[in-house]
Amino acid sequence: MLDLEYAAPAPKVIAGAKHDWELVIGLEVHAQVATKAKLFSGASTLFGAEPNSNVAFVDAGMPGMLPVINEACVAQAVRTGLGLKAEINLFSAFDRKNYFYPDLPQGYQISQLYHPIVGEGEVLVELGDGTARLVRIERIHLEQDAGKSIHDMDPTMSFVDLNRTGVALMEIVSRPDIRGPEEAAAFVAKLRQIMRYLGTCDGNMQNGNLRADVNVSICRPGDYEKYQATQDFSHLGTRCEIKNMNSMRFIQAAIEVEARRQIAIIEDGGAVVQETRLYDPDKNETRSMRSKEEAHDYRYFPDPDLLPLEIEQAWVDDIAANLPELPDAKKARFIASFGLSDYDASVLTADVANAAYFEDVAKGGGDGKLAANWVINELFGRLKKDGDKGITESPIPAARLAQIVALIKAETISGKIAKDVFDIAYTQDRDPEEIVKTDGLEQVTDTGAIEAAVDEIIAANPAQVEKAKANPKLAGWFVGQVMKSTGGKANPAAVNALVAAKLGL
Amino acid sequence: MAIDTDTARRVAKLARIKVEDAALPALAQEFSAILGFIEQLNEVDVDGIEPMTSVTPQRLYRREDVVTDGNQQAAVLANAPDAREGFFAVPKVVE
Numbered sequence: 001m002l003d004l005e006y007a008a009p010a011p012k013v014i015a016g017a018k019h020d021w022e023l024v025i026g027l028e029v030h031a032q033v034a035t036k037a038k039l040f041s042g043a044s045t046l047f048g049a050e051p052n053s054n055v056a057f058v059d060a061g062m063p064g065m066l067p068v069i070n071e072a073c074v075a076q077a078v079r080t081g082l083g084l085k086a087e088i089n090l091f092s093a094f095d096r097k098n099y100f101y102p103d104l105p106q107g108y109q110i111s112q113l114y115h116p117i118v119g120e121g122e123v124l125v126e127l128g129d130g131t132a133r134l135v136r137i138e139r140i141h142l143e144q145d146a147g148k149s150i151h152d153m154d155p156t157m158s159f160v161d162l163n164r165t166g167v168a169l170m171e172i173v174s175r176p177d178i179r180g181p182e183e184a185a186a187f188v189a190k191l192r193q194i195m196r197y198l199g200t201c202d203g204n205m206q207n208g209n210l211r212a213d214v215n216v217s218i219c220r221p222g223d224y225e226k227y228q229a230t231q232d233f234s235h236l237g238t239r240c241e242i243k244n245m246n247s248m249r250f251i252q253a254a255i256e257v258e259a260r261r262q263i264a265i266i267e268d269g270g271a272v273v274q275e276t277r278l279y280d281p282d283k284n285e286t287r288s289m290r291s292k293e294e295a296h297d298y299r300y301f302p303d304p305d306l307l308p309l310e311i312e313q314a315w316v317d318d319i320a321a322n323l324p325e326l327p328d329a330k331k332a333r334f335i336a337s338f339g340l341s342d343y344d345a346s347v348l349t350a351d352v353a354n355a356a357y358f359e360d361v362a363k364g365g366g367d368g369k370l371a372a373n374w375v376i377n378e379l380f381g382r383l384k385k386d387g388d389k390g391i392t393e394s395p396i397p398a399a400r401l402a403q404i405v406a407l408i409k410a411e412t413i414s415g416k417i418a419k420d421v422f423d424i425a426y427t428q429d430r431d432p433e434e435i436v437k438t439d440g441l442e443q444v445t446d447t448g449a450i451e452a453a454v455d456e457i458i459a460a461n462p463a464q465v466e467k468a469k470a471n472p473k474l475a476g477w478f479v480g481q482v483m484k485s486t487g488g489k490a491n492p493a494a495v496n497a498l499v500a501a502k503l504g505l
Numbered sequence: 506m507a508i509d510t511d512t513a514r515r516v517a518k519l520a521r522i523k524v525e526d527a528a529l530p531a532l533a534q535e536f537s538a539i540l541g542f543i544e545q546l547n548e549v550d551v552d553g554i555e556p557m558t559s560v561t562p563q564r565l566y567r568r569e570d571v572v573t574d575g576n577q578q579a580a581v582l583a584n585a586p587d588a589r590e591g592f593f594a595v596p597k598v599v600e
Contacts, residue, residue: 035570036570036571036572037568037570037571037572037573037574041574042568042571042572042573042574042575043572043574043575044572044575050578050591051578051590051591051592052578052581052582052591052592052593053575053576053577053578053591054575054576055575055577055578055581056574056575057574057580057581058574060581068566068567068568069565069566069567069568070567070568070569070570071567071568071569071570072569072570073570074567093558098519100521101598102593102595102598149598150592151597151598151599153590153592154589154594154597155597156596156597157587157589157594157595157596157597158594158595158596158597158598158599159589159590159592159593159594159595160592160593160594160595161591161592161593162581162593297515297519299519302558306565307558307559307563307564307565308558308565309565310564310565
């Protein structure tokens with residue numbers, strides 16, 4: 001799809017006491033599917049409701065209740081799969097993963113172990129330094145989320161809220177293609193970006209709508225290449241899984257500290273035990289979740305309450321035909337059609353709402369590069385200072401910023417005056433064209449008027465004229481005076497030329 | 506495949522069903538008999554036969570993405586042995 005060529009980044013190397021070690025990382029990303037209702041019930045998925053109010057009897061695991069699949073969840077999983085250039089399985093099926101926990105009232109999670117809805121895909125993860133990692137996706141399956149346990153409301157009891165129970169999740173499983181902590185965070189960020197473009201997951205990590213389990217192992221330099229050549233896992237070290245990370249920063253820190261733990265064990269002559277671990281950000285360490293060991297026997301079997309999920313190719317094709325433009329394609333188009341730099345195009349396409357805003361400004365203003373400067377430097381900077389506002393909260397709509405760009409491009413106002421106009425438009429909810437007209441801010445390009453101003457300044461400052469004639473650098477003083485006397489409205493290029501001519505420089 | 510009493514004990518524990526030690530040998534024997542029957546079934550040659558997933562030729566029924574349920578906190582909590590402030594209250598479980 002893209003013509004852009006990237007080199008693969010170098011793997012992260014950690015120096016051990018004896019020799020160097022490399023990291024091998026695979027992720028399982030859990031993304032909450034953006035739908036109104038849950039995967040198998042008609043209860044709402046809305047975050048922050050009264051406890052146990054978004055709960056149907058199906059979600060509460062009441063006897064005799066049967067799950068009925070929400071077709072929109074299936075469509076969202078297919079859409080996500082298509083966005084990751086993945087194979088869509090027209091036949092998939094649901095299985096029960098059995099375990100006991102208070103926030104799982106059914107006693108099992110409905111998931112898709114044997115026949116996931118989405119098969120192999122890939123994601124290009126750019127790393128900002130001109131390198132990019134192509135990460136293979138192994139599968140995406142649909143499953144139910146669990147409820148929420150709160151442990152700090154009572155000294156002896158845990159409180160359980162089932163509002164999240166049964167909300168649809170997509171579990172996106174990567175191959176062990178990620179080679180460092182930064183790459184892992186960039187991978188999650190890229191998935192988040194793609195899903196936000198697709199509208200399949202809001203990506204809100206704080207609310208837990210996007211979280212990741214991270215598999216980490218270490219190997220000697222050269223071993224990973226053997227694995228890639230043969231796909232034989234015996235070339236890699238034993239992995240540990242760090243569960244439930246919901247911050248990019250913690251993902252990076254946890255990988256680093258886990259890798260160092262494994263290096264220390266092996267260099268001491270020990271062996272890494274395959275297990276599930278938790279990251280503790282306060283102590284910056286991972287520790288074993290021993291209590292879950294027994295629960296690892298999930299006794300999966302096909303869910304007898306649900307027939308296999310069979311979808312039609314025409315339905316998939318219809319979803320494919322209506323996919324929005326994805327980040328990589330949008331970025332390439334911004335570079336090609338607006339002449340943006342790679343960096344500016346990345347910044348502007350990071351979020352789909354920002355990209356749409358920029359495109360309106362660029363098209364309305366008639367100048368892509370100028371529009372990029374104004375959106376990135378002036379608007380983003382201002383929004384950040386103004387309580388870290390998002391683009392949708394911008395007091396200046398795209399059409400108005402486009403007017404400012406158009407006014408600069410037509411040389412109706414100078415870049416300097418434009419900043420004043422921007423400030424007025426931002427704070428007073430006014431139209432830039434109207435501000436320029438009402439406040440008389442049009443740039444003076446009429447050389448007669450500028451000439452008069454230049455003559456006046458020269459006549460009033462004979463001493464400065466002598467100095468400037470001796471030292472031409474001082475001509476800048478006259479330019480400044482003229483700009484001042486014209487309220488900044490004089491065309492700077494015209495003033496420069498006239499001052500130089502009048503002083504005979 | 507023969508199931509011993511230790512495996513029977515483990516299966517009972519995973520299912521959270523209390524089985525007295527004295528009852529385990531009989532349970533293990535029943536499991537063994539069931540698995541033995543399945544092993545017998547495994548002898549049937551099913552090459553090239555699609556697995557049957559349902560006895561009714563039906564398509565999985567789908568619901569539309571509309572909120573039609575919920576807002577019944579009292580009913581959801583009605584059978585709970587202990588509920589407080591809208592939550593189920595259970596003996597403390599902390600990792």
